[in-house]
């Protein structure tokens with residue numbers, strides 16, 4: 001939000017917030033290769049979910065997990081850019097901050113992968129038999 005908007009209220013501020021958030025999304029999608037990989041994975045998973053006609057409950061879990069991964073990657077990018085703003089020099093604490101931020105995405109992806117297996121393996125086994 002632009003600094004002069006901070007004390008404003010109302011619908012125009014709300015819409016401007018959406019526009020800023022949308023611009024953030026576009027930045028991450030255009031500039032972060034990992035986000036592009038996550039999005040590709042999400043499309044593949046959604047096609048598989050549609051193909052196997054998974055249950056409503058499984059769809060809800062899938063949407064939460066995919067949303068979580070994309071959100072974690074978005075936060076990770078924000079932290080990387082903030083660290084770059086603070087220093088462009090090599091700094092052990094900058095390394096820590098970026099590595100830990102990347103770790104948060106990695107941890108989420110591991111759990112997403114396990115949940116994905118949990119949902120899809122039974123459908124795959126049934127399909128193959």
Ligand SMILES: Nc1ncnc2c1ncn2[C@@H]1O[C@H](COP(=O)(O)OP(=O)(O)OP(=O)(O)O)[C@@H](O)[C@H]1O
Nearest residue numbers: 032034080087088089090091092094095098099102
């Ligand atoms: N200023 C810095 N000081 C010390 N180490 C850094 C610094 N900047 C980056 N690094 C190290 O290099 C790694 C990669 O940093 P980079 O900023 O390229 O992020 P990335 O994980 O490659 O993200 P992306 O390429 O998706 O933007 C970091 O995880 C960190 O270990």
